[in-house]
Amino acid sequence: MAKHHVTTTINGDPAEFLCETQQTLLDCLRDELGLTGSKEGCASGDCGACSVMLDGRLVCACLVLGVEAEGATIETIEGVAQGDELHPLQKHFLEDAALQCGVCTPGFIVAAKALLEHNPNPTETEARYWLAGNLCRCTGYDKIIKAVMNAAAEMRGA
């Protein structure tokens, strides 16, 4: 069967790719576009390692078909930093040692960025529930939550 031609905007840039019907957005990002920052941990929407923004909505890229990206605006981990200027979340993940192996980190940063856009002043509980869709097996979440709260404080102050 012929492949679908999909036209999207990814991290502010126009992007096109060809994909098969059954390919997920995650497959397309990783295999067709070389954007491997989004990770596959489960392919069932349970781990959040593939979190991306689709038209301003936080989604698991493994639960979206590539063809659904037609005409959409997508933001991935690769678009979070502006050039070599890290986002406050990225800075705080580094300073607060909020990553160990780092495979869940892209998903957490994308999801946390969505949280702070939605709620710039979350309580610890709100941050924990918002990020409950992202699994981390290394850190026990403590330093991740602290990094998110610290980044939120910095962004409010800025």
Next chain:
Amino acid sequence: MGNEEDIGKIIDYSGREFQYIGKRTIRPDGVDKVTGRANFGADFTVNGMIHGRVVRSPHAHAKIKKINVDKALKLDGVKAVITGKDFPEIDINDKAVGEVVVSYYDMAHNIIARDKVYYDGHAVAAVAATTPDIAEKAAKLIEVEYDVLKPVMTAARAMKKNAPVLHKHIVTAGVEPKPEKPSNVASRTEFKLGDPAAGFADADVIVEREFSTQTVHQGYIEPHACCASISADGNANVWCSSQGQFMVRAYTAKICGMETSKVKVIPAEIGGGFGGKTVVYLEPLAVMLAKKAGRPVKMVMTRDEVLRATGPTSGGTARAKIGAKKDGTIVAGELELVYEAGAYPGSPVALGCMTGFAPYDIKNVSCVGWDVLVNRPKAAAYRAPGAPVAAFGVECTLDVLAEELGMCPLELRMKNAAVEGTQAPYGVKFNRIGYKETLEAAKAHPHWSAPLGPNQGRGIASGFWFNIGGTSSAEVMVNEDGTVIVATGNPDIGGSRASMALMAAEGLGIDVARIKPLVADTESVPFSMLTGGSRVTFATGKAVIEAAQDAVNDLKRRAAKIWDVDIEQVEWENGQAVCIESTQHKPLSIAAIAAKADKTGGAISGRANINATGAGPGFGTHICDVEVDPETGYVTVLRYTAIQDVGKAIHPSYVEGQLQGGAVQGIGWALNEEYVYGEDGRLQNTGFLDYRMPVASDLPMIDTVVVEVPNPGHPYGVRGVGETPIVPPLAAVANAVSHAIGKRVTDLPLSPPRLLAVIDGK
């Protein structure tokens, strides 16, 4: 948030000052990991690459009658199909002796089944095709005829006389006279200290309880992934994430019948391992497919495959019996452990026997362990292998003893705590250890005396892990501008590059920002044992310190040449060469010496190849508060404090991270995680939705107290850190739940239905 109060406490017993060690630096691999640039196992691609897929058994126990691959091979895009027949047969007695005894025969048959399948998910064939989709279609076209056998799913069933026997060649080891009949009991192990019978006879109080746990998985977020290519002259390149590139090389070469020098392994970033990536599953299949197809082959597991077919840790039972005098002095201990090994022998039951009573000074101890075969995936190492279940049994029984004696459980532990010179249950006397110091820190912590509300309970428990040393290599290379590269052969699983850089900085006396640590491939550094056993910061760190010293010696020789003085005239201070008896020579920085390297003998470097001994044991004590909803049986963890003697925290943030992460894995083990098998032997929870690991909203902050009782076996006092934190939580949580509901819980996980049954007295 973010002020000093939020950062865990450090209690230092060394009194030593360090220049770089102990600083919370930014990890060298950090920026790549927060920007999505870091390449993990599945992120690698190579030109001409095709995709591999594994065909797995849907049966837990069956004979393979026939495998028909014709239809798959006829599908357009399919480039190769392999079965067990494509691999060299390995002698049944072929074993690797090194860190652990590895049966290559079992390993080969576990990676791809030959005549029998032993668990749901056991690989029987693999296919490579031009797209992942075609590979998946082809995998479905491979026809396997099975003669389905009755599965043996639990140790209790496997040990029954009439149980089907998994392996005809296995007779119970460790039993005299040697049995003649094959058995599902692979071995019996026993440790004995003193005279346990006399000890119990002398006791005023004896308590005995039995506990059970279920199979749990390491749960790393990154599924196993690799890419392999092989050239016409038989040289293979393997890119993969693992806990040891040299381990992957050795096992892949062996399983594929290749010489070691023909296999090059290039380590990717590793997305969690916890012991589960100390073995290989995909790499030999990818190499064989690549060979047959003449194309590089990439293989990535699905989560379903990870849970069904890769190393969980053993479910098991623990029966603990403790005898004490009225004043709380423990006079005898007995521990019997039954662990499910999975489809091949080798559960960590002996380590359970050795660790359970290790925190305590008990003169009379008996520990017996049974390694039992069942139709589940072969157990792989999981963080402090064997210790958590043993500690669960001992630490909960201690809690019962404290109740019977009317004693505070912390004081009971303090009274019997192992100290320097105490003989461990496995016979060895401890060097300087810091167990008592963790108890003192627990007692002094505000958590221990905080008030509790209704339906709430507090539990305390301790844990022990040996920590290991072993073979490690390091190279310290001084660049032309005086910056430094530190190469080691150990995958960085949680920040080890940061600690290698800090130790090199300390040894060289230069700023850590000028040091670039890297994880080298199998052809760029000498052999290192894998990343595991909490050995890297200790053993590879020791190699880095020695290599840095070697580089310093070289730098001093060069300075002597530059100054035209005797080498004895040169000392190394604060990263510079200093001429001791002459003031006319200004100190030379590394950069200044490096700039003249060509004139003084070529490139400057240091190296060390060591087999590190002197690993100091780690002890931890955890405090847990829970609230139990009596209506639903749901447990909320309210507060958690993890305290551990770490020797010396090289990078305190990542040490705290180990304590927090280990504690939370243990909380998951205690409350939610378990493999659920159907009557047919098929795994029913093959995804993260119902293999329920802790998420952020399940947890409070995990407070830490880092106790530093220096290990005399390491120049900076380092002890291994990573494994001990998973040992106490099972009992800390269970003791807290028991106190909250006023009834003793003995079976994990304490999921709502199971706990509700206890509350309702069913």
Next chain:
Amino acid sequence: MAKVVLPLEVARAFADGETDHEVEARDVRALVRVLDERFPGIAERLSRGTAVAVDGEIYQDWFLEEVRPHSDVRFLPAIEGG
């Protein structure tokens, strides 16, 4: 004479269940040779996945570790890690 302690299973299989022995040797390899003369086959058994502790120091893969006249030498299962 160094004091040698064998694992129970090994003692039962080779030494009539007696775990404690006295051996004079300058290193672990030599010590195992002496044991093998007393209990033929024990060297091979002790070479499979057995670590040794000499005076409290554990060596995962024994060979030339020094044994002193009053050393305490214990054979143990090798320790893996996660």
